[in-house]
Amino acid sequence: MVDTLIVGGGTAGCVLAERLSEDPAHTVRLLEAGQLWNDSAAIPAELLDATAMPLSPGAEWLWHYEVVLADDPPVPATIVRGKVIGGSSAINGGYFVRAATADFDAWDRVLGGSATWSFDAVLPMFRRTERDLDFADRPWHGDRGPVPVHRTKQPAPISAAFTVACLDAGFAAVPDLNAPDCGDGVGVVPCNCEQGRRTGTALGYLLPVLSRPNLSVAPRAYATRVRFDGSRAIGVDCVRDGRADTEWADRVILTAGAIESAVLLLRSGIGDPEQLRALGIPVVHPARVGAGFTDHPEIGISYQIDLEGRPSVPLESVLGIDDIEIRPYAVSFTPGVRRLGVALMRPRSCGVLRLRSAMPGAAPLIDYRYLTDEEDRVRLRDAVSTAADVLRRMGARPVDAIPMRSHLDPWLRANLATSQHLSGTCPMGRADDAAAVVDETCRVRGVTGLSIVDLSVVPVPLGRGPQATVVMLAEKAAAHLAS
Numbered sequence: 001m002v003d004t005l006i007v008g009g010g011t012a013g014c015v016l017a018e019r020l021s022e023d024p025a026h027t028v029r030l031l032e033a034g035q036l037w038n039d040s041a042a043i044p045a046e047l048l049d050a051t052a053m054p055l056s057p058g059a060e061w062l063w064h065y066e067v068v069l070a071d072d073p074p075v076p077a078t079i080v081r082g083k084v085i086g087g088s089s090a091i092n093g094g095y096f097v098r099a100a101t102a103d104f105d106a107w108d109r110v111l112g113g114s115a116t117w118s119f120d121a122v123l124p125m126f127r128r129t130e131r132d133l134d135f136a137d138r139p140w141h142g143d144r145g146p147v148p149v150h151r152t153k154q155p156a157p158i159s160a161a162f163t164v165a166c167l168d169a170g171f172a173a174v175p176d177l178n179a180p181d182c183g184d185g186v187g188v189v190p191c192n193c194e195q196g197r198r199t200g201t202a203l204g205y206l207l208p209v210l211s212r213p214n215l216s217v218a219p220r221a222y223a224t225r226v227r228f229d230g231s232r233a234i235g236v237d238c239v240r241d242g243r244a245d246t247e248w249a250d251r252v253i254l255t256a257g258a259i260e261s262a263v264l265l266l267r268s269g270i271g272d273p274e275q276l277r278a279l280g281i282p283v284v285h286p287a288r289v290g291a292g293f294t295d296h297p298e299i300g301i302s303y304q305i306d307l308e309g310r311p312s313v314p315l316e317s318v319l320g321i322d323d324i325e326i327r328p329y330a331v332s333f334t335p336g337v338r339r340l341g342v343a344l345m346r347p348r349s350c351g352v353l354r355l356r357s358a359m360p361g362a363a364p365l366i367d368y369r370y371l372t373d374e375e376d377r378v379r380l381r382d383a384v385s386t387a388a389d390v391l392r393r394m395g396a397r398p399v400d401a402i403p404m405r406s407h408l409d410p411w412l413r414a415n416l417a418t419s420q421h422l423s424g425t426c427p428m429g430r431a432d433d434a435a436a437v438v439d440e441t442c443r444v445r446g447v448t449g450l451s452i453v454d455l456s457v458v459p460v461p462l463g464r465g466p467q468a469t470v471v472m473l474a475e476k477a478a479a480h481l482a483s
């Protein structure tokens with residue numbers, strides 16, 4: 001039996017395992033469904049190469065989910081997550097931008113102004129995560145954290161052309177997208193990579209401390225449910241190399257990501273009582289798990305342009321306009337065709353995640369319900385008009401003509417995708433908030449000995465990609481859970 005059992009060695013899980021095992025008297029065990037390499041030299045090159053996302057369909061390090069992005073008629077899609085030590089931080093695009101000050105203001109409002117997750121409270125944690133290679137002398141940056149953060153100095157021609165076009169259209173240049181209140185404009189994306197190597201939290205946090213005697217990691221261990229004694233979590237059932245087992249612990253922390261942490265809670269009896277009973281799952285505690293998640297819808301505009309390609313991180317520059325991000329991908333996903341992503345970062349439309357079956361491994365139902373809110377459609381119509389103007393200034397040729405604004409909605413649906421940033425399936429909130437699944441220190445309400453620390457607990461849509469904020473969240477939660 002260990003003091004802390006962490007389920008999911010992903011972006012947040014690797015941070016927690018490292019921070020909580022800093023105390024040699026505290027024993028920590030980490031279960032990870034995917035593979036672990038003890039030494040960075042043994043990690044497959046594809047996982048380290050920051051210039052390409054290792055997403056080939058047969059890759060052993062991916063979870064795949066069939067989802068519906070929008071209804072009437074359904075817009076189906078397949079999404080992925082990292083199933084490997086480091087989780088999604090081991091396979092993602094390397095964009096490492098902090099959520100905006102306004103996001104923490106909104107987060108703080110959800111918590112009734114307690115200031116636990118205000119911008120001032122999280123800034124020291126952001127600083128602790130990073131070793132900023134460009135702006136370490138600025139007071140809002142860190143210079144000795146585990147994650148190297150780098151901005152390209154020699155952008156690929158496509159990124160350079162995009163930046164020139166944005167400036168030409170009157171947008172401001174933003175030198176540091178991680179500066180507090182950096183404002184709208186075009187800037188170079190800070191990336192968690194160094195010398196072309198993707199540095200997720202496994203490389204940054206976990207691997208350097210694997211030899212700690214109080215820390216053990218079980219790879220290829222798939223957790224199937226949390227064990228309770230009454231309402232106290234006492235362990236986790238799992239399957240490892242085909243064998244069923246139970247790991248016992250003084251407390252359990254779920255870090256399996258916004259999809260799998262929610263699935264684990266539901267399968268363990270924390271969720272909507274009616275839905276759980278219909279699946280034959282005994283109810284431990286009623287909670288609104290998976291009832292209103294958000295993610296960033298992204299409209300993909302395919303275009304052609306007469307510029308040379310060059311190896312680079314997938315996204316080198318970005319234009320931020322309030323709750324819109326326009327992303328000129330520097331890598332080509334289809335030969336000869338470029339993609340501009342137009343993402344809505346604070347959508348009002350919410351999705352639903354539910355179990356279809358109590359069987360471990362059964363795929364959950366994930367219904368995004370994108371574009372259901374008229375305001376989201378208005379914002380995306382405006383954003384696509386802005387993107388079309390930038391493309392025109394770049395001398396780019398959209399593959400399919402972009403219709404006039406008044407005829408845009410069918411085209412939006414036809415080009416609808418997701419940024420793969422699903423969050424908020426187990427949101428944080430006050431005791432009197434019916435939607436709250438965890439409290440402000442990430443402890444699951446209504447039970448003891450169980451916490452969740454990953455993107456599932458973030459209670460508001462984040463105005464930026466989530467990775468940097470998840471790393472910060474894990475740092476801050478570790479500080480709460482260590483005390």
Ligand SMILES: Cc1cc2nc3c(=O)[nH]c(=O)nc-3n(C[C@H](O)[C@H](O)[C@H](O)COP(=O)(O)OP(=O)(O)OC[C@H]3O[C@@H](n4cnc5c(N)ncnc54)[C@H](O)[C@@H]3O)c2cc1C
Pocket residue numbers: 007008009010011012013031032033034053055080081082083084085086087088089091092093094095096097221222223224255256257258260261264419420421422453454455456464465466467468470
């Ligand atoms: C393709 C892709 C590209 C992305 N690019 C970016 C980007 O460039 N910038 C950005 O900001 N965000 C990006 N994101 C999003 C970002 O990477 C994730 O939101 C973030 O890393 C999530 O962290 P997490 O700790 O919540 O979950 P994860 O990092 O996904 O970790 C969950 C871990 O739990 C393990 N696990 C799950 N279930 C179980 C179980 N039952 N038993 C044991 N282990 C389990 C998983 O294998 C995984 O290791 C991207 C996401 C994807 C999928």
